[in-house]
Amino acid sequence: MQRVHSSSSVSAAMRLKKLIAANQALAQVESLSSLLPVLLRFAKDVTNALAASILLYKPETGTLEFSLAINEQPGAAEQIISQKFELKLGQGIAGCVAQTRESIIVEDAQNDQRFYRKADEATGFVTKSILCSPIVYREELLGVVQVLNAKDKDLFENEDLDILESFSHLAAVAMIRSRLLEKKLAQERMQVQLDAAARIQANFLPKIPDLGQESHIFAVSKPAIFVGGDFYDLIPMPDGSIVVCVADVSGKGLPASLVGASLWSKLRSLALPDLSSGELLQQLNSAMYDVLSQQLFATLVIARYWPVDGRVSLALAGHLPPAVVSNTSIQYLSELKGQPVGIDPVVHFGELTITLPVDSSLLLVTDGVTEARNEKREFFGEQGMEDHLRQNPGPPWGESLVAHVESWRGNVDASDDLTVVEIWRKAG
Amino acid sequence: MTTSGQEIWSIKVDKSGIVKMAGEIDYTVTPKIRAGLLAYIEKTQGTLILDLSQLNYLDSSGLAVFIEARRHLVDKGRTLQIVSVTPEVKKIFQLTQVDKLFGL
Numbered sequence: 001m002q003r004v005h006s007s008s009s010v011s012a013a014m015r016l017k018k019l020i021a022a023n024q025a026l027a028q029v030e031s032l033s034s035l036l037p038v039l040l041r042f043a044k045d046v047t048n049a050l051a052a053s054i055l056l057y058k059p060e061t062g063t064l065e066f067s068l069a070i071n072e073q074p075g076a077a078e079q080i081i082s083q084k085f086e087l088k089l090g091q092g093i094a095g096c097v098a099q100t101r102e103s104i105i106v107e108d109a110q111n112d113q114r115f116y117r118k119a120d121e122a123t124g125f126v127t128k129s130i131l132c133s134p135i136v137y138r139e140e141l142l143g144v145v146q147v148l149n150a151k152d153k154d155l156f157e158n159e160d161l162d163i164l165e166s167f168s169h170l171a172a173v174a175m176i177r178s179r180l181l182e183k184k185l186a187q188e189r190m191q192v193q194l195d196a197a198a199r200i201q202a203n204f205l206p207k208i209p210d211l212g213q214e215s216h217i218f219a220v221s222k223p224a225i226f227v228g229g230d231f232y233d234l235i236p237m238p239d240g241s242i243v244v245c246v247a248d249v250s251g252k253g254l255p256a257s258l259v260g261a262s263l264w265s266k267l268r269s270l271a272l273p274d275l276s277s278g279e280l281l282q283q284l285n286s287a288m289y290d291v292l293s294q295q296l297f298a299t300l301v302i303a304r305y306w307p308v309d310g311r312v313s314l315a316l317a318g319h320l321p322p323a324v325v326s327n328t329s330i331q332y333l334s335e336l337k338g339q340p341v342g343i344d345p346v347v348h349f350g351e352l353t354i355t356l357p358v359d360s361s362l363l364l365v366t367d368g369v370t371e372a373r374n375e376k377r378e379f380f381g382e383q384g385m386e387d388h389l390r391q392n393p394g395p396p397w398g399e400s401l402v403a404h405v406e407s408w409r410g411n412v413d414a415s416d417d418l419t420v421v422e423i424w425r426k427a428g
Numbered sequence: 429m430t431t432s433g434q435e436i437w438s439i440k441v442d443k444s445g446i447v448k449m450a451g452e453i454d455y456t457v458t459p460k461i462r463a464g465l466l467a468y469i470e471k472t473q474g475t476l477i478l479d480l481s482q483l484n485y486l487d488s489s490g491l492a493v494f495i496e497a498r499r500h501l502v503d504k505g506r507t508l509q510i511v512s513v514t515p516e517v518k519k520i521f522q523l524t525q526v527d528k529l530f531g532l
Binding site: 367 | 454455458487488489491492495496499523524525526529
């Protein structure tokens with residue numbers, strides 16, 4: 001009797017049709033969790049097998065884990081998964097395929113030394129023939145796909161293996177695609193949060209108060225990455241003075257900004273009229289020592305200003321010394337002593353009282369100004385700042401200084417948070 | 429302990445146990461440096477000596493790592509000493525007024 005329709009060209013055409021259908025279905029799938037079951041159903045269908053499973057490779061343990069299984073014998077698939085079998089590289093047929101990254105056809109599993117028997121023992125399924133192919137993307141091993149027990153014949157053939165291999169290539173691409181998609185989604189979610197955080201931080205900054213005819217304030221703070229560790233505060237006091245603070249928490253980004261928010265609120269709660277600037281820093285240091293838990297520090301400068309007569313009472317914690325600037329001189333208040341907040345639980349802070357002359361400014365900046373870098377990796381530096389102050393008449397100088405730093409920086413991303421606060425007196 | 433990331437920074441320990449840091453240290457690499465330095469402190473005894481003669485840049489997060497490392501050492505009755513430093517980096521220690529903590 002003549003054999004009917006088992007010629008390889010007919011089965012090849014059938015296989016090709018199934019592979020095309022599989023590719024189309026895979027292209028539709030968006031999430032990794034729905035991808036693998038679809039993949040597996042097609043693997044089993046395309047090779048006309050009784051059972052199929054996908055094992056995923058875990059690089060951190062160097063093992064393969066059964067991730068999904070289909071089996072026409074009822075209950076077998078569920079048992080394979082619930083037993084959480086793990087194969088090391090080189091263990092079982094799947095382990096050998098994962099190790100060598102080469103497909104294997106097994107004609108008689110029961111008599112093959114490499115075969116891992118525990119799965120059959122658990123399910124009662126009797127594995128006869130196996131087709132196993134690695135799922136590899138470029139150099140990375142993602143896992144292994146295997147199909148068991150050819151349905152319409154005794155053994156799998158090379159054509160079946162070819163199909164399974166083409167199929168596992170498709171699977172690798174699809175898995176990488178969905179991994180990239182998940183990463184992109186996670187990044188987008190993060191971006192939304194960062195945008196919200198940046199808006200909130202901007203709202204923390206106080207409004208610029210009116211200091212009367214003669215005295216003015218300019219203040220700006222720009223984080224390097226969405227949110228930052230710099231902040232300024234302007235706290236009006238009942239006696240008409242204003243406590244000005246510029247702070248810089250070490251580092252940048254989210255961690256620095258969280259600590260900055262805590263520092264800011266602590267400062268607000270401690271700033272009482274009968275405290276000197278040095279005492280305020282001392283209390284702030286004690287209060288923040290635990291929060292900073294010796295892993296972060298903050299530099300600050302406090303300047304309490306009386307618009308009525310231009311008096312300023314200052315204290316400083318490891319911060320860049322403030323400058324008194326006029327059209328004829330730049331004077332840094334370097335005699336202010338005090339180390340950053342958060343290093344030692346008890347610190348003494350030096351104090352200084354000066355009078356800000358009319359037609360001059362007190363300029364408080366963070367190192368975002370001096371450490372600004374351009375494309376040639378040059379620093380703006382104190383020199384850049386002094387050049388700007390000397391080459392431009394004032395007061396004021398603060399706003400134009402910020403603009404100058406930003407244009408000087410060019411297209412390079414800011415490397416640090418930048419803050420400038422300026423108090424100036426001009427004849428009304 | 430030898431660690432380096434990209435091409436910009438490196439840490440090496442020489443035969444006499446001096447820790448040499450080179451290149452530029454900023455917030456993108458400080459977590460690695462922090463982990464390496466704290467682990468090294470656990471494995472050693474006595475004064476930790478740092479040679480920063482090849483370190484061209486240090487940002488505030490890097491400085492925070494040194495301060496934290498020093499704190500760990502002081503808690504164990506040890507110290508940290510910087511034996512060599514570039515002018516740029518020395519300025520950072522001086523401006524923040526922590527230079528004396530490190531023997532500078």
